[in-house]
Amino acid sequence: MKRSLAWMVALFLSATALAAQKLPPMPVMVLYTKAVVSQFGSVEGARAQTLAQVQACNASYANSGIPGEYVLVYFGPAAPKYDALDKPGMSYKQVDDVNALFAMDRSAAKLRFTKGAALYSLSMSWVPKSTASGRPHRVQDLGPWAASSVINAGSLLAPCHEWGHAYGSGHDDQHQLAVPGDQFSYARGVVYADGTCDLMAYCDDPQQVISGVRKTWKGRLYGDARHDNVRVIMTNWTRVRANVAKAYLPPK
Numbered sequence: 604m605k606r607s608l609a610w611m612v613a614l615f616l617s618a619t620a621l622a623a624q625k626l627p628p629m630p631v632m633v634l635y636t637k638a639v640v641s642q643f644g645s646v647e648g649a650r651a652q653t654l655a656q657v658q659a660c661n662a663s664y665a666n667s668g669i670p671g672e673y674v675l676v677y678f679g680p681a682a683p684k685y686d687a688l689d690k691p692g693m694s695y696k697q698v699d700d701v702n703a704l705f706a707m708d709r710s711a712a713k714l715r716f717t718k719g720a721a722l723y724s725l726s727m728s729w730v731p732k733s734t735a736s737g738r739p740h741r742v743q744d745l746g747p748w749a750a751s752s753v754i755n756a757g758s759l760l761a762p763c764h765e766w767g768h769a770y771g772s773g774h775d776d777q778h779q780l781a782v783p784g785d786q787f788s789y790a791r792g793v794v795y796a797d798g799t800c801d802l803m804a805y806c807d808d809p810q811q812v813i814s815g816v817r818k819t820w821k822g823r824l825y826g827d828a829r830h831d832n833v834r835v836i837m838t839n840w841t842r843v844r845a846n847v848a849k850a851y852l853p854p855k
Contacts, residue, residue, distance in 0.1 A: 626671030626840050631657070631766070632720035634681040636689040638728040639756040650678050652756060653726065659811065660763030663802055666820060667813040667833050671840055673766070676720050682708075685725060693729040698753060701727070706751040721844045722766055726756045750843070760802060760809055767803050767813070770839040772832040775804035791830040801825045803832050 633653050635646075643649040654675060661672045688701050705725045752765035773790040792804025793814050800806035801814045812818065814826035815833030826833070 624670045626669075626837070627844060628672055628674045629722065629766075629840070629844055630676040630720045631673050631722045631724065631762075632677040632679075633675065633724045633726050633754075633762075634679055634685075635726045635756070636681050636728065637686045638689040639726050642728040642756060649726070649756065653678055653762075656754075656759055656762045659759045660766065663760070663763055663811040663813060664836075666811055667815055667818060669813065669833055669836055671837075673722075681725055685727070689727045689729060691729065693727075698727075698729065701725070702751075702753040705753060709751050722750050722752070722769055724752050724754045724762055724765065726754050728756050760811070763802055764809075767832065767836065769843050770836045772803050772813075772835050775800065775806075778805045787835050789829055789831045790835045792832060793825045793830050795823070799823075801832070 635649050635653075639649045640646055643652050657673050657675050664671060685701070685705070688697075688704075693701075702725075705723075709723055750769060752762075752768070754761045754765055771787050771790055773787065773792065775792040775794045777794070791814065792801045794800040794804045794806050798807040800809055801812050801820075802809050803813060810820055810825070812820040812825050813832045813836065814830045816826055816828055816831050818824070818826040818833065
């Protein structure tokens with residue numbers, strides 16, 4: 604009986620400690636182009652895909668021991684100019700240009716965001732010319748605290764990768780240059796020779812896990828003191844969440 608009671612007390616204390624570490628929800632807003640609606644057959648289909656992307660990111664964070672979740676607070680159409688820019692076969696340079704335009708629109712209040720969103724993403728339907736397999740790849744955002752990113756509607760893990768940059772999370776050692784995580788010496792992803800990697804690194808088969816000290820996933824170690832994106836996300840979560848803006852009105 605005493606042993607059972609001690610076990611129950613230990614379980615309660617463990618649950619209490621976990622609850623105390625829980626981070627406040629991260630509100631996100633996603634705007635979509637007409638091409639995305641066509642890709643998924645309807646606005647409802649596009650929304651279902653976006654919700655699946657959010658759920659995939661939350662699952663990845665849970666796998667990594669990050670006690671925070673994303674919540675989709677707004678899903679609506681992008682400005683017509685983005686419809687005109689979303690074309691099949693876009694190059695990386697073209698997508699980067701769209702990304703810069705989206706960030707400038709947000710910062711200049713040409714697009715005024717609301718619903719308490721801290722992160723803002725433009726969902727587009729495109730495939731880079733350099734991708735021989737035709738598989739959707741991810742697009743880099745503009746940097747930490749920028750809050751804006753362009754995401755590929757067809758890639759389940761694209762938003763999670765881009766949102767990770769908002770905290771300063773970096774790519775892997777080989778692709779670290781010009782990435783926001785450079786300011787954090789410990790922010791690196793992990794890549795294995797067989798083409799698998801954690802979610803923030805560059806590879807053909809990203810896994811639903813974020814690098815962290817002694818972080819294991821499917822029997823492999825994904826991180827150490829030098830490869831610890833879990834730390835940078837948890838450290839800067841509150842700062843990124845403070846990006847909450849006011850009043851979204853679709854441009855006329």
